[in-house]
Amino acid sequence: MSDEEDDIILSELDDEELVQQMFDDLYDGLKEEIEEGVNILLERGWAPYDILTKALVGGMTIVGHDFRDGILFVPEVLLAANAMKGGMAILKPLLAETGAPKQGKMVIGTVKGDIHDIGKNLVSMMMEGAGFEVVDLGINNPVENYIEAIQKEEADILGMSALLTTTMPYMKVVIDAMVEQGIRDDYVVLVGGAPLNEEFGKAIGADAYCRDAAVAVETAKEFISRKHNQMAAG
Numbered sequence: 001m002s003d004e005e006d007d008i009i010l011s012e013l014d015d016e017e018l019v020q021q022m023f024d025d026l027y028d029g030l031k032e033e034i035e036e037g038v039n040i041l042l043e044r045g046w047a048p049y050d051i052l053t054k055a056l057v058g059g060m061t062i063v064g065h066d067f068r069d070g071i072l073f074v075p076e077v078l079l080a081a082n083a084m085k086g087g088m089a090i091l092k093p094l095l096a097e098t099g100a101p102k103q104g105k106m107v108i109g110t111v112k113g114d115i116h117d118i119g120k121n122l123v124s125m126m127m128e129g130a131g132f133e134v135v136d137l138g139i140n141n142p143v144e145n146y147i148e149a150i151q152k153e154e155a156d157i158l159g160m161s162a163l164l165t166t167t168m169p170y171m172k173v174v175i176d177a178m179v180e181q182g183i184r185d186d187y188v189v190l191v192g193g194a195p196l197n198e199e200f201g202k203a204i205g206a207d208a209y210c211r212d213a214a215v216a217v218e219t220a221k222e223f224i225s226r227k228h229n230q231m232a233a234g
């Protein structure tokens, strides 16, 4: 890093320059700088959700492109992920502070063979912010983990995340096991992750595919209110 770059004072940048700088800092895996950037944007009155999507997810998208193109490798991407998590940790309590009315309960986890958890964590945070209780099973979950948890927690929603084309078919394994046990229709199943799409969601028998955390919240709310209406009608 050159002296010139060392001298950048984040608080002196305007919003647009700061977000650009945060893209660079995320790319370089600079956790402290990301945390500082998040705090500055908060002080400037940015909504936590905008910081999350515009600065952090925006930065991670660039990392994703260069990872795909072989410019970045796993160690660097891990550092970027770590920096992103630092920023997310600051935003988490703020997103949960909305005082939204209690909506329902979601069990969420990344599927077996897959250790990507940033997107899942983001969905958890946003769901909590919207008033859902979230039980997070973490990464690398075999079918038993999901089934045990949804029953024990009496969840309304099961959320599964997969970021690899090799792990996404495992979602069907979980849904098929639910069908076999006669419990599939007791839960709303939402699936997500970069390589998925709506068609895949339908094909495996999920209730919905959600492309991002905001859509996940909207979709979950819709299903829960439908469920309440059905209960009221029945």
Ligand code: B12
Residues within 6 Å of the ligand: 057, 060, 063, 064, 065, 067, 068, 069, 074, 075, 077, 078, 081, 108, 113, 114, 115, 116, 117, 118, 119, 120, 122, 123, 158, 159, 160, 161, 162, 163, 164, 165, 166, 190, 191, 192, 193, 194, 195, 209, 210, 211, 212, 213, 214, 216
């Ligand atoms: C960060 C990252 C890593 C980090 C993960 C760190 C962590 N703690 O998560 C590390 C370095 C560990 C990693 C490892 C690997 N990775 Co990786 N990784 C990424 C990267 C760059 C970003 C993913 C991310 O966090 N995105 C940001 C979040 C916010 O977005 P998101 O995950 O998509 O989540 C959003 C939505 O999808 C949705 N969503 C997600 N989950 C859920 C769940 C529910 C229920 C709902 C409703 C919605 C939802 O909402 C989220 C928020 O808006 C992607 C690139 C990409 N294009 O996705 C590659 C990528 C996923 N990785 C890839 C690969 C190949 C690997 C490795 C196999 C590399 C290797 N050779 O070792 C390993 C696999 C390890 C394993 N077994 O899982 C490939 C997958 C290719 C493929 N077609 O399968 C990608 C696409 C990169 C690429 N183009 O080559 N990776």
